Amino acid sequence: MTTATLEPAAEGVPAAIPFDSRADGQRLMRDWYTALAEAPARGQHVANVFVMGNAVEILRTFDFQLVFPEINSLQTGVRKASEEYLRLSEDYGMSPDVCSYVKADVGLILKEHQHPAGRIPKAHLAIASNMCSTFIKWAEIWERLLKTPTFVLDLPGQRAGNWQVRPGDAQHAADARWVEAQMRDLIERCETITGKRFDMDRLAEVEERVNRMVFHWNSVMALNRACPAPYNAMLDGLTYIGIMNVYRGTAEGVEFMRALEEQLKAKVARGEGRVAEERFRLLFSGTPCYVSMRRLVELFETWGGVFAYSDYLTFAAGGMDAGELVYDTSRPLESLAEVTALAAQRGLSNQFFAHERLEQQIRDYGVDGIVFHGIKSCRFVSSGMADTRDYLNKRLKVPSLYIESDLIDPRYWSDAQIKNRVDAFFESLHQRGGGAPLAKAAAAATGGAA
Amino acid sequence: MNTPVSRQDETDLDGLLEHCNALRLAPAPDADLLPEGFTGMLGHFPVYFPEEIAHAAGLLPVAVLGGGNRLELKHADARMGSFVCSICRSTTELGLNGSLAGLAGFVTHPICDAAKHLAGIWARNLPEQLSEILYLPQNVNTPSVVRYITAEYQRLRGDLERRTGRPIGDDALRRSIGIYNENRRLLRDLYALRRDEPWKLSCTESYLLTRARTRMPCEEHNALLEGALDAIRRRSLRAKDKPRVVFVGGFCEQPPVEMLEVIDDNCYVTDDDLLVGLRWLTTDVPEAGDPIWALAESFVERSAASPVQHDERKPKEAWLMRMITESRADGAILTAAKFCEPGLDEQVAWSKHLDGARVPYLVLEFEEKMTSFEQMAMQVETFAESLLFALA
Ligand code: SF4
Ligand code: SF4
Numbered sequence: 062m063t064t065a066t067l068e069p070a071a072e073g074v075p076a077a078i079p080f081d082s083r084a085d086g087q088r089l090m091r092d093w094y095t096a097l098a099e100a101p102a103r104g105q106h107v108a109n110v111f112v113m114g115n116a117v118e119i120l121r122t123f124d125f126q127l128v129f130p131e132i133n134s135l136q137t138g139v140r141k142a143s144e145e146y147l148r149l150s151e152d153y154g155m156s157p158d159v160c161s162y163v164k165a166d167v168g169l170i171l172k173e174h175q176h177p178a179g180r181i182p183k184a185h186l187a188i189a190s191n192m193c194s195t196f197i198k199w200a201e202i203w204e205r206l207l208k209t210p211t212f213v214l215d216l217p218g219q220r221a222g223n224w225q226v227r228p229g230d231a232q233h234a235a236d237a238r239w240v241e242a243q244m245r246d247l248i249e250r251c252e253t254i255t256g257k258r259f260d261m262d263r264l265a266e267v268e269e270r271v272n273r274m275v276f277h278w279n280s281v282m283a284l285n286r287a288c289p290a291p292y293n294a295m296l297d298g299l300t301y302i303g304i305m306n307v308y309r310g311t312a313e314g315v316e317f318m319r320a321l322e323e324q325l326k327a328k329v330a331r332g333e334g335r336v337a338e339e340r341f342r343l344l345f346s347g348t349p350c351y352v353s354m355r356r357l358v359e360l361f362e363t364w365g366g367v368f369a370y371s372d373y374l375t376f377a378a379g380g381m382d383a384g385e386l387v388y389d390t391s392r393p394l395e396s397l398a399e400v401t402a403l404a405a406q407r408g409l410s411n412q413f414f415a416h417e418r419l420e421q422q423i424r425d426y427g428v429d430g431i432v433f434h435g436i437k438s439c440r441f442v443s444s445g446m447a448d449t450r451d452y453l454n455k456r457l458k459v460p461s462l463y464i465e466s467d468l469i470d471p472r473y474w475s476d477a478q479i480k481n482r483v484d485a486f487f488e489s490l491h492q493r494g495g496g497a498p499l500a501k502a503a504a505a506a507t508g509g510a511a
Numbered sequence: 512m513n514t515p516v517s518r519q520d521e522t523d524l525d526g527l528l529e530h531c532n533a534l535r536l537a538p539a540p541d542a543d544l545l546p547e548g549f550t551g552m553l554g555h556f557p558v559y560f561p562e563e564i565a566h567a568a569g570l571l572p573v574a575v576l577g578g579g580n581r582l583e584l585k586h587a588d589a590r591m592g593s594f595v596c597s598i599c600r601s602t603t604e605l606g607l608n609g610s611l612a613g614l615a616g617f618v619t620h621p622i623c624d625a626a627k628h629l630a631g632i633w634a635r636n637l638p639e640q641l642s643e644i645l646y647l648p649q650n651v652n653t654p655s656v657v658r659y660i661t662a663e664y665q666r667l668r669g670d671l672e673r674r675t676g677r678p679i680g681d682d683a684l685r686r687s688i689g690i691y692n693e694n695r696r697l698l699r700d701l702y703a704l705r706r707d708e709p710w711k712l713s714c715t716e717s718y719l720l721t722r723a724r725t726r727m728p729c730e731e732h733n734a735l736l737e738g739a740l741d742a743i744r745r746r747s748l749r750a751k752d753k754p755r756v757v758f759v760g761g762f763c764e765q766p767p768v769e770m771l772e773v774i775d776d777n778c779y780v781t782d783d784d785l786l787v788g789l790r791w792l793t794t795d796v797p798e799a800g801d802p803i804w805a806l807a808e809s810f811v812e813r814s815a816a817s818p819v820q821h822d823e824r825k826p827k828e829a830w831l832m833r834m835i836t837e838s839r840a841d842g843a844i845l846t847a848a849k850f851c852e853p854g855l856d857e858q859v860a861w862s863k864h865l866d867g868a869r870v871p872y873l874v875l876e877f878e879e880k881m882t883s884f885e886q887m888a889m890q891v892e893t894f895a896e897s898l899l900f901a902l903a
Contacts, residue, residue, distance in 0.1 A: 154862065156847075156855040158594065163856070189821075191649040194623045197821050198856040204826075205860055213821050215650035217663070218621070221643040222634025232666070239648075239659035246653040413627045413644070414634055437594030440852060444599065445628035448590040452635045465592075 080320040082292075086300035089317065093307050094178040100126040106255050107184045109203065112306045112377050113409050114190030114216045116247055118271060118388075118397055121310045122263045123251045128184055129306055130199070133176055134165035138351035138469030140177040147470055160195045161438040161470045163202070170206055183207055185254050188247070190214045192376075192409045193441040210254070212247050216240060216402065218410025222417065226406055228385060233402060241398035261393055267310040268388035268397065275381045277318035278305055282382060284325045285369045286426050288342065289334020291325045294371040295345045296358045297335070302378040309379065340365025341490055342427055346372050346419060346449075347434035347442050350466040353474045360480055361432075364487040370426040372418065372442075380408020412442060415449045423459055430490055431461040438468050460493065462486040524742040527735065531719040532768070534726040536581070538605050539573050542613030546571065546728050550675055551615035553641075556602065556629060557763040558622055558788035558817055560645065561664060561806050563691050563796075566729060567683040568671040570615055574725035574789070577601040580767050580880045590632065596850040597879045598764035599625045603632055615674055616641030618667070621649065622763065622819035623853050641674050643667075651811045652823045660807035668803065684802035690729045692795045697736040702782065702790075704743060706838045709779035710750040712743050714758065715771040721786050754898035757834045758783040759861065760846030760854055762817040766877045773888045774844060777895035781838035784817060791815050818857035827857055828864035835870060842871035842898050844891075849878045871898055 100107050108125040110117060112132075120127060137143040146168025147161060153171060155164050174181045187209045189200035203209040217236040226233045248259045281301060284291055292298060301321065308314030343361065345368045350357060361368070375382045381404050389396040411418055419431070433450050435443040450461050464482055467473035539552060553570040555562070562572035578584075578601030587604035605611050617640055619629045633642035646663055648656055668679050698721060705712050720739050724732040756778045760766075766785070774780060794813045797805040816822065816830040835843060845861045847854035858874060865872045873894040875887060 154859045156859075158850050159852050159855050191621055194621065194627075194649075194819070195852055197649055198818075198853055201821070201827075201860070202856070205828075205863075211823075213650040213652075215648040215653075215659075217646045217648075217659075218627075218644065220646060220666075221630065222638070235659070235662040239655070239662075242655040242659075243650060243653045410627075413624075414631045416631070416635055435592050437592065437850075440595065440628075441624040443592050444595050444625040445591075445631045447592060448603070448632050448635060451590060 080324050082297065082317075082321050082324065083300060085317060085320075086304055089304055089308060089313060091178075094176075096126060097128060097181055098179040100182045106186070107182045109184040109187040109200075109209065111188070111190060111193070111196045112302075112379060113192040113196075114214055114401070114405055115188050115379075116214055116244060116397075116401075117309050118264060118267045119244060119247060119251065120186075120188070121267045122260055123255050123257055125186070125251075125255075126182070127307070128181060130166050131162050132303065132307065133169060133178075133181060134162035135349075135351045135469060136176070136178055137165045137169075138471075139354075141352065141471075142177045143352060143469040144471055146172065158437065160199075160440075161468050163195060163199045165469060166199065167202060167206075170202075184209050186250070187211045188214055190216055190405075192216060192218070192405060195441065210250070212243075212250060214240075214243055214247070216405035216410070219406045219414055222414050224406065224411075224414070226403065228399065228403060233399070236402040236406075237395075237399040240402045241395060244394060244398055244401075264393040264397070265390040268390050268393055270312065270315050271310045271381075272387050272390070273315045274305065274309060274318045275386065277315070277322040278378065279382060280322045281318065281325060282370070282374060284322070284329055287329045288427065289332070289336070289339035290342065290367050290369040291328040291333065291335060293335045293358055293362070294368040294374055295349060296354065296368075298368070298371060298374050299349060299354065302374060305378040335367050336362050336365055338365050339367050341429045341487070342367060342369045344368070344370050344372075344419070344422055344426060344428040344431045345434065346415065346431055347446065348373060348377075348436060348439045348468055350434065350436070350474060351469050352471045353466065353476075356476070357479070360483045364483075366430075366487065368432070369428060370422050372412070372415065372422070375408050375418070376412055376442075380404040382408055413445060415442075415445060416452050419449065419453060420457065423453075423457060428459070430486070431459055432486075433461060433463045435463060435465045436467050436473070437465075438470065460486070460490055524739065524746075527739055527742075528716055528719055531723040531735075534723050535719060535768070536579065537726065538578070538610040539575075539613055540571065540726055546731065549728065552613060553671070554611055554614040554617040556617070556619040556626055557598075557786075558620065558819055559647065559791040559810070559814075560618060560620070560788065561667075561810070562729070563684060563687040563802075563806060564664060564668055564679065565671060566687040566690070568668075568675050568679045569677070570671060570675065571728060572725075573614065574786075575602055575605070575611065575617065576722075576725060576765050577879050578605055579765070580769075580882050582880075594850055595625050596764055596848050598848065599629060601879065602629060606633060606637055611637075614640055616643070616670075618643055618645050620645055620647055623851070625852075626763075641670060643670065647810070649821045651820075657804065657808045657811055660810055661801075661804050664803045664807055681802055685798050687729075688796045688802055688805065689798050690733065691792075692798065693733050694724065694729050694736070695790070695792060695795065697733060697740065698790050699793075700740055701736065704740070705779075706781050708750075709755065709781050710748050711746045713772075713775040714780035714783060714785075715768055715775050716743075718768070718771055718783075718785050721789060724789055725786075752899065753777065753779050754841045754895050754902065755779045755781045755839060756895075756898070757781060757831070757838060757840040757843045758785070758846065759831060759834070759843065760848070760858065760875075760877075761785040762787045762819065763854070764848035764851060764877075765879050766846065766848075767879060767881050767884075769884050770875075770877055770881065770887060773884050773891055776888070777891045778844075778898075780844075781840050782834045784815075784834075787815050787817055818853040828860060831861055831864070832868065832870075841902060842873070842894070844873050844875060844894075846875045846877055849876055871901065 150167035577598035
């Protein structure tokens with residue numbers, strides 16, 4: 062990961078550029094939904110993919126229009142329409158105890174693919190990975206209800222604590238061989254479905270663009286190590302990862318990330334933070350509550366608390382957050398398999414050993430406290446959370462807060478209860494003598510740890 | 512053919528079942544009283560684990576099947592969300608309260624996200640144990656999957672060799688495969704008996720007999736099963752007027768024995784997916800050639816199905832229909848453990864399919880920690896009556 066982005070402000074701070082990450086991000090998402098609705102008229106093939114462990118590079122090579130069902134589901138929450146979809150699926154028979162993204166999607170199928178953002182086309186192919194096991198059960202629902210051909214991309218994950226895999230070592234080679242075999246299988250299926258021949262040069266082009274996107278993305282994440290943090294990882298960051306996913310491997314995606322990095326660099330250079338007076342730097346662990354995310358962030362920001370980092374930024378953006386996760390475009394397919402196998406272990410399945418990454422991030426981002434957001438909808442992030450919290454509390458003595466709600470189910474948001482807990486958390490942070498923004502800013506300016 | 516079972520044999524069978532039930536209640540065998548030939552124990556979580564590799568390493572494979580309905584959670588409540596299934600929570604409790612301290616290691620699998628998290632919980636709390644996820648593939652349809660599984664099994668073999676300090680030879684593996692092949696044959700006989708003469712062996716009894724393998728060496732279990740099968744075949748019980756049903760949803764978290772008894776009281780369970788991991792390989796594993804390859808290939812080519820294994824060749828509804836048809840069942844009991852995402856999702860799919868196929872079914876949700884069964888008994892009784900009525 063580059064540290065160049067952390068350099069102190071240069072003389073002659075650049076002027077703000079006319080790039081608005083929020084507005085531009087929203088425009089791109091709107092364009093994507095428009096493209097989805099128009100895909101059938103264009104005769105374009107459509108593929109459903111998940112954000113973790115997909116094979117978007119291959120699908121782009123075949124010109125698939127990509128549908129991200131997780132994003133469709135979360136968008137029902139953002140647009141305050143999720144409850145209708147959830148209720149429809151529960152009436153159909155889905156248990157209240159399963160992932161609410163899945164339920165919202167079943168609701169979408171029952172509503173004949175009518176989404177608040179437009180009509181979602183039926184997929185010709187679905188790729189599910191084993192990174193979250195629910196992906197597989199979800200894809201099986203499409204297999205049954207929509208007869209969607211499904212390919213499960215099996216990515217061997219992190220096997221144990223302290224798992225050290227280096228590119229090229231025997232373990233990595235064995236895992237990458239398996240991933241490559243599956244990608245070759247997938248390519249054959251794509252050829253059958255689309256009637257097109259696979260084009261290795263196009264794959265290299267897509268990879269080249271992913272490399273550039275990931276380079277900027279890593280800088281964007283690293284920029285939030287600055288104090289004050291230029292953006293909120295759980296608000297602005299959610300827009301960024303939306304683009305990372307939906308526009309991965311596209312020219313628009315590269316340009317967005319480049320402009321974003323430039324803008325944030327300028328912000329850091331100006332010493333401008335997300336909140337007017339940053340008092341507490343926080344790490345958010347877990348998945349968002351999309352129905353109430355603005356409200357949740359507001360509860361923290363009124364105390365001067367900013368989410369400098371979130372593990373969601375890593376796994377929900379595909380896990381490519383290490384400098385060595387770069388495609389070698391001279392051997393596109395082999396490299397895709399190698400990087401995918403590595404990212405699966407370093408950025409995705411390490412969620413099951415979350416304490417290791419969090420320990421590192423706590424140091425990297427100089428955080429004063431961790432906020433764990435547990436939700437029954439997402440056992441991928443939540444099942445080990447309380448134990449991770451206990452472990453980190455004992456080892457690192459970092460204050461933490463545990464709150465519970467849901468990804469998109471408004472019935473699980475309890476405003477007064479969460480506000481009470483947030484307020485109590487900040488009071489205890491204050492009592493610990495935290496919240497000394499000027500000292501931190503001074504330390505950051507001189508390159509010291511905050 | 513069979514001479515009728517004597518009173519003594521019946522008492523022996525009762526005693527055997529009592530013994531099996533007592534084994535069920537112990538979280539793990541006593542580490543100080545290991546059977547001859549074993550230097551330690553390796554715990555493994557459902558669903559499937561290639562026990563032969565541990566067995567050949569001289570590590571007694573011990574299936575960790577949760578805490579049943581007598582375990583009080585003192586530590587796990589604070590370490591696992593209330594929305595996680597009971598088997599994961601009670602397994603965590605058993606890890607934290609020292610009940611599994613005698614294990615040399617604990618292996619879990621990518622069956623669901625809660626199960627994968629157990630490896631992290633072990634890494635944080637029991638770092639002295641070898642703990643890992645055996646990454647069994649969720650894609651068994653891409654050619655070369657056997658090669659991948661072979662590599663994963665070899666990795667496990669290496670880990671166990673380092674842990675025990677002794678190599679696991681191919682001959683030892685072949686010997687273990689032979690012992691387990693015998694066990695597979697006996698378990699198939701047990702299930703065939705239930706299919707053909709379900710009045711001779713209840714689902715609960717069959718479950719207890721099968722589960723005994725999780726607490727003893729496989730060779731000992733073979734002897735136990737042989738004796739039990741012999742006695743069961745000679746039982747002179749008569750068929751009662753009960754409907755025949757298939758029971759599914761018990762592939763991971765264990766339904767309480769009382770729940771199975773309630774079902775036995777009203778139905779003949781002619782097939783089930785209880786402890787399906789112990790019966791995952793459906794025919795003999797080749798005893799010649801590379802034993803690790805043979806195990807890996809069997810996982811792909813000679814295996815059962817469950818809601819936690821994706822396989823394009825085995826849609827789960829078709830698997831259920833096959834169970835129903837082959838065991839000549841009149842209906843099905845579709846269960847799911849509370850908070851079990853894969854089980855709950857599957858339950859919906861199964862019930863929709865049975866609606867279409869016009870097969871009667873009953874939906875039940877259970878938890879291993881359940882202690883009250885009155886309401887369930889009423890539901891099962893009503894279901895059984897409706898089946899009998901329809902059959903009349
Ligand atoms: S369980 Fe979590 S990671 Fe998996 S699909 Fe649901 S929200 Fe996504
Ligand atoms: S009972 Fe279900 S959720 Fe729980 S560990 Fe087993 S498969 Fe996973």
